[in-house]
Amino acid sequence: MIEIKNITKTYRTGDVDFQALKNVGFTIKDGEFVAIMGPSGSGKSTLMHILGALDTATSGTYFLDGRDLSKLSDDELAEIRCDKIGFVFQSFNLLPRTTVLRNAMLPLVYAQVSHEERDKRAREALFSAGLDEGHFYHKSNQLSGGQIQRVAIARALVNNPSLILADEPTGNLDTKTGEIVLGTFQRLNEEQGKTIILITHEREVAEHADRIIFIRDGEVVEDHGQHAKRIINRK
Template identity: 50%
Template sequence: MINLQKVSKVYKLDSEIVFFALKDINLTIKEGEFCSIMGPSGSGKSTLMHIIGLLDKPSSGKVFIEKKEISNLSDDEISNLRNEFVGFVFQQFNLIPKLTVLENVTLPTIYTRSALSFNPRERADEILTKFGLKEKTHSYPNRLSGGQQQRVAIARAMIMKPRLILADEPTGNLDSKTGHEIMTLLRKLNEDENLTVALVTHESDIASYAKRVIKIRDGEIL
């Protein structure tokens, strides 16, 4: 489903000094896979996830999504892929504080350019009920616990029926019990709905939820 060929990301700190965040990465993620990208902070794992999730572009190398090379795509086409193909889950939850839970969850649907196969309100209700957040539908994010906020964020990632869920340290801001609940939820989504899940973490016990662990250090896959 996703294929990276010799992908590098270089930051120019100075005219002289260059910093390789990623160095010649070759990686394939298959449909229905649950993999984790593990490495210490500064290893380039977040950069890798941003590139897979089309939030960032590589300095060199090629990224294929469904065998399509993405460097030729326009910003609008990439936006459509972010909207329909990928669902993001972040460490900071990244809910919009002034919107209610329902408004946050349905937010991606207002940006879509294709006809929706579902009613946003109904689908949001369905997911929120499944995640045990039904009574929080009209609450604002700041009235929710961290675990609840992260479940809202997952609901938002799910709303557009994406093929891929990308989670960047999803448990990083949660206590370990809640963290394991979130991981269980992600695994369930992977198993029940055949969703491809890619997860970034620095904790090995979180990484161990995945069927495949990709280790990364200093911008290179080990």
């Protein structure tokens, strides 16, 4: 589903160019659960923005489901995001003093979807994200960090995307709550076949995925399945 080749991204600040991504390339198949791991500043968020059609590369190609995104206009990219991609960020970005249900339906507010359909889809997404009905009418500022991140996951699911991009989704959570959220991604991958790209700087988080792509100073330095890694570790 995803094929990127020779992706570079150059940021210009004043008259200084900085290459945040250098010749990045990989393929991710439908239904994979992949972690992109690297230290702070290695280019993870830059890469996620490109994969999520929020930004375009300086050079290189990006094929998503056979379409070359590097050739599309901003409007066409917005359409792709809306159709295919759900985003979960480290900072939860929920509306405060607004109910869980309403927060979960936000992405549908501008879609041509009836109120009944919005309500139905938001409830399904909240269930899928592991939030129980007792919380649906709570205001988002009355929830714990873990519950808030589940609402954020539900919001990413409400458009029924095939690809979920999560940038440091457990960054603001304690270890135990983080485990629960990571379990939710695993379940969405196994039971619903969602393709998941999880971005993190922590190995324990990355290890929830089936494959880890390591990135350092804007370059892919390692890319392998967890099974292969376990074999290497045993040597």
